Amino acid sequence: MSYLGSTAMTLEKPAIVRLKPGREASVVRRHPWIFSGAIGKVQGSPASGDLVRVFSADDRLLGVGGFSPNSQIRVRLFSFCDVEINPDYFSRQIERAIKRRHTILNHTQRSAFRLVYGESDDLPGLIVDKYSDFLVCQFLFAGIEPWKSTLVDILAEQSGCCGIFERSDASSRLKEGLPKTSGVVWGEQPPETLLINEHEMYFGVDVAGGQKTGFYLDQVENRQFVQQCSKDKTVLNCFSYTGAFSVAALKGGASHAISVDASAAALQLAIDNVARNDIDQSRHTAVEGNAFNVLRSYQQAGQQFDMVILDPPKFAENKKQVPKAARAYKDLSLQASKLIAPGGLLITFSCSGAIDMNLFQKITADALQDAKRHGEIVRYLHQGADHPIALGFPESQYLKGLVCRVN
């Protein structure tokens, strides 16, 4: 690949994107996104995926990034200085991302973790999750797309994996003007159900057909918390996906766990995951349904639980959707808290980046108030350490959770 990337062989130097006066402040603070509205002028005619150099209106070089003409996020920066973006550069970045994981994770206790977390690893739009001997990656930005085969080769070499599977089928690809695609991009095809281990638990992951890259690695540390406080508890795990929280609770001594999810395929894996961990099947029930309705039906039946977990999908994709999402989060916590036995735990999550912890706490407080319950937060939960939050890029913080004792 040339200095300019595969789509820009004819240009001698990367095009220049010059910002409007005063619009460089966030970039100077290492925010890697340049929105179309901040751009004063583009010198040259960069195509989708081409490298561009970004300058302030007063001619200071701010960084080098990739160009995405279809997206409101017109440029994402690879670097905040004038560095040559080439295979060596990506090789150094991947090496650094892998090293970072080695300093924060105990690899003897888990075979799966996020190896590359996009902008937080200065690799915008690139997600790489490691599941035992396989990698699963997503290319979610037009500027990273031309480097796919380079990055796949680097990942194969540096990770020593047996195969790399691409899951670039997220709808955010369409905003980048990229088609959805998925399949093996290097080495062996992963087995239909790939086995991983996590703190003495075993899970099957459907890499090709599961959600996102197949498993929710951002919840690993939170599953440990659930395991620690589940002894002798009855647990209702809503939005369970493949039952990872249910397995953690049952391993921690929960007397019974119910996994509720809308996906029959995810629930089948949940049932298999319970068996895989030598847990008596009678301690687990899988319920296929809409969690909003299931919560109401348990109320009608007068059922109570010692712990209710709520981990719904992202309700707010952007700021505009926050009011509607807030109503949905409130409804869930309201319905759930009515089911909690006095002194029991409500563990409620939001993975909507547009809703911050303060707002989520207010929503939860309102829900308990309306349910005529009171409580206290005993723990704040977050995404795991392999999903680091770049200080200059608050968008990298998305998962938040509250553990509330409900009285």
Ligand code: SAH
């Ligand atoms: N807690 C899980 C991840 C949950 S992801 C884990 O740790 O692995 C969100 C899940 O919500 C998905 O499995 C999806 O199928 C499910 N879902 C989405 N809408 C739903 C609804 N209305 N009712 C029940 N499940 C729903």
